[in-house]
Amino acid sequence: MESSRRTVLRAAAAGAVGAGVAGFGAPASAHSASGPRIGILLYDRFSLLDPTGPAEILSRLPGASVTMIAERTGPVRTDTGDVALLAERAMVDVRDLDVLIVPGGSEKAVLAVFEQPAVLDWIRRMHRRTQWTTSVCTGSMILGKAGLLVGKRATTYWSGKDYLETLGATYVAERYVRDGKIITSAGVSAGQDMALYLASLMAGEQTAKALQLAVEYDPQPPFDTGSPSKAGPELQKLALKLLADSQV
Amino acid sequence: MESSRRTVLRAAAAGAVGAGVAGFGAPASAHSASGPRIGILLYDRFSLLDPTGPAEILSRLPGASVTMIAERTGPVRTDTGDVALLAERAMVDVRDLDVLIVPGGSEKAVLAVFEQPAVLDWIRRMHRRTQWTTSVCTGSMILGKAGLLVGKRATTYWSGKDYLETLGATYVAERYVRDGKIITSAGVSAGQDMALYLASLMAGEQTAKALQLAVEYDPQPPFDTGSPSKAGPELQKLALKLLADSQV
Numbered sequence: 001m002e003s004s005r006r007t008v009l010r011a012a013a014a015g016a017v018g019a020g021v022a023g024f025g026a027p028a029s030a031h032s033a034s035g036p037r038i039g040i041l042l043y044d045r046f047s048l049l050d051p052t053g054p055a056e057i058l059s060r061l062p063g064a065s066v067t068m069i070a071e072r073t074g075p076v077r078t079d080t081g082d083v084a085l086l087a088e089r090a091m092v093d094v095r096d097l098d099v100l101i102v103p104g105g106s107e108k109a110v111l112a113v114f115e116q117p118a119v120l121d122w123i124r125r126m127h128r129r130t131q132w133t134t135s136v137c138t139g140s141m142i143l144g145k146a147g148l149l150v151g152k153r154a155t156t157y158w159s160g161k162d163y164l165e166t167l168g169a170t171y172v173a174e175r176y177v178r179d180g181k182i183i184t185s186a187g188v189s190a191g192q193d194m195a196l197y198l199a200s201l202m203a204g205e206q207t208a209k210a211l212q213l214a215v216e217y218d219p220q221p222p223f224d225t226g227s228p229s230k231a232g233p234e235l236q237k238l239a240l241k242l243l244a245d246s247q248v
Numbered sequence: 249m250e251s252s253r254r255t256v257l258r259a260a261a262a263g264a265v266g267a268g269v270a271g272f273g274a275p276a277s278a279h280s281a282s283g284p285r286i287g288i289l290l291y292d293r294f295s296l297l298d299p300t301g302p303a304e305i306l307s308r309l310p311g312a313s314v315t316m317i318a319e320r321t322g323p324v325r326t327d328t329g330d331v332a333l334l335a336e337r338a339m340v341d342v343r344d345l346d347v348l349i350v351p352g353g354s355e356k357a358v359l360a361v362f363e364q365p366a367v368l369d370w371i372r373r374m375h376r377r378t379q380w381t382t383s384v385c386t387g388s389m390i391l392g393k394a395g396l397l398v399g400k401r402a403t404t405y406w407s408g409k410d411y412l413e414t415l416g417a418t419y420v421a422e423r424y425v426r427d428g429k430i431i432t433s434a435g436v437s438a439g440q441d442m443a444l445y446l447a448s449l450m451a452g453e454q455t456a457k458a459l460q461l462a463v464e465y466d467p468q469p470p471f472d473t474g475s476p477s478k479a480g481p482e483l484q485k486l487a488l489k490l491l492a493d494s495q496v
Contacts, residue, residue: 049304049463052331056297056436059328060494066330075334080307082314083300084334086323137464158464175468187464188304189440197470209473210486215297216385216406216435218474219467220423222445225457226466238458246308 035063036131036202039097041123042068042076042087043105043113045248049188050103050136051085054195058099060211061203069094071119079106081248091122096129099198104137104157104188106247113142120146132198133182136191140184144169152179157187158228159240189226192217283311284379284450287345289371290316290324290335291353291361293496297436298351298384299333302443306347308459309451317342319367327354329496339370344377347446352385352405352436354495361390368394380446381430384439388432392417400427405435406476407488437474440465 038058040051051068059066070076070087077084102123104110113119123146127133135143140156143149144167154169154177155161161171176185176194185194196217200208225231231239286306288299299316307314318324318335325332350371352358361367371394375381383391388404391397392415402417402425403409409419424433424442433442444465448456473479479487 047304048300048307052296052300052304055331056295056300059296059326059330060490062490062493064494066328068331078307080314082307083303083316084336086332086334088332158461175466186466189463189465189467192437193467193469200470205471206483206486207490209471209479210483210490212469212471212473213406213476213479213483213487214491215437216474217437217467217469218423218434218478219437219441219465219469221441221460221465221467222448223453223457223460225460226464228461230466231457231461235454235458235461238454239461242308242310242455242458243462245310246312 035061035065036098038064038066038099038101039069039089039094039126040066040101040103041091041119042070042085042103043109043119044077045079045109045112046076046085046103046105047137047188048078048080048083048085050105050139050191051101053189053192054101054134054136054198056215057192057195057199057211060214061199061207067094071116079109079247091119094122094126097126098130099132099202100126100130100134101191102133102135102139102142103191104135104139104141106243107138108247110138110141114145124148131181132201134194134198135184136194137185137187140164140169141167143182143184148182149184152182153177154179154182154184155186155190156184159236283309283313284346286312286314286347286349287317287337287342287374288314288349288351289339289367290318290333290351291357291367292324293327293357293360294324294333294351294353295385295436296326296328296331296333298353298387298439299349301437301440302349302382302384302446304463305440305443305447305459308462309447309455315342319364327357327495339367342370342374345374346378347380347450348374348378348382349439350381350383350387350390351439352383352387352389354491355386356495358386358389362393372396379429380449382442382446383432384442385433385435388412388417389415391430391432396430397432400430401425402427402430402432403434403438404432407484 055066068087069089075084137157150168153172156164303314316335317337323332385405398416404412
């Protein structure tokens, strides 16, 4: 317990972007000077794959740094309550980013963010200076609530398309949608497809294609029920029930 | 800083499986009593998507609990040094699991685990009681080093197939390979395909198909270079260089 407390304390005390934790790998800053500064906003009850899929891919961009950012530094727990990612920067300490990624989360999570003007203000502030402002899954609802999607083409989680349009966006049923410097992606796993597209915009097709091989992204799911139309109404109902039952 | 220290301390002090952190979601134990106990082994310099892809999917199995486990509780940093996942149980405190998942990591990471007999012993001990023992990417090297793949069919990261065979396994170029109760998967992103297959074994096809829709896993990468044969030698070289350059 003592040693783990010391370790965790160091992580909190470290502060700066990707600062190293003794025994847990060298500082990210070792290779984060030259390339894009990618920031991912975490909030209570986010969905684990939304930030981690893009982070896995984009952290391999030459010289890139990927930083998990939240209202406070420290662990941020997923919508199932099972897993926590460490936020290493507080929003207030981040002045600008090259790429902002807003992941999705449970409905409860997204509605909670809607009630946090400081978070929505921070997103608007970051967006003024980003090269790319992006979202995964219901993260597009948060971009929309921040007012960034008015009159824009965008996508989101399959079951959220009507809600997205109430935020002023035009829903497009695509895996990822670019409108200006905003790129939104469909549900959860779609962040990986969006990240490869973003990688091609930032570093060129050759690098993006190599990144696809680097993560051996040659998808072969055992079924073909990943879209609502392919799944049909019965599986749609079951999918939403499994999600609801798994969320805290 | 103070508030974040308190928060992180609570996370470390919490100890038990998925214990809640005030302000970061309710305890996972709220819904972890009835279903499979899934444990994911973390170690310094693991690859972020290897544990998080399967965790996203399997944490939606009815009543399932997913727990990140490491030698010590606290943050465990990825191979890029950019991101840390919180280990919430220490190996020594975990007596048995229904499902063990061993993720992959950088070569440096895997070779470091090879030098930790306590970790290899723990894997063997867990394996005696699991329903399913699984790996993602180079995690199969760790299962192999623990002696679990002798005479078994298995897969791993595309560039590691020769090494895998030195550990007594017969390499099979498939997305995931089941031999008895051991399921190994190919590189990084393949853990998601493996998790859907595992979900079908544990909860039936209908549930697994619904989970595929729950994470909207309808892959449409912008390129088709996710396997070494599709990518060709030049992209293979570039992929390995991007990996090496991104790792700390």
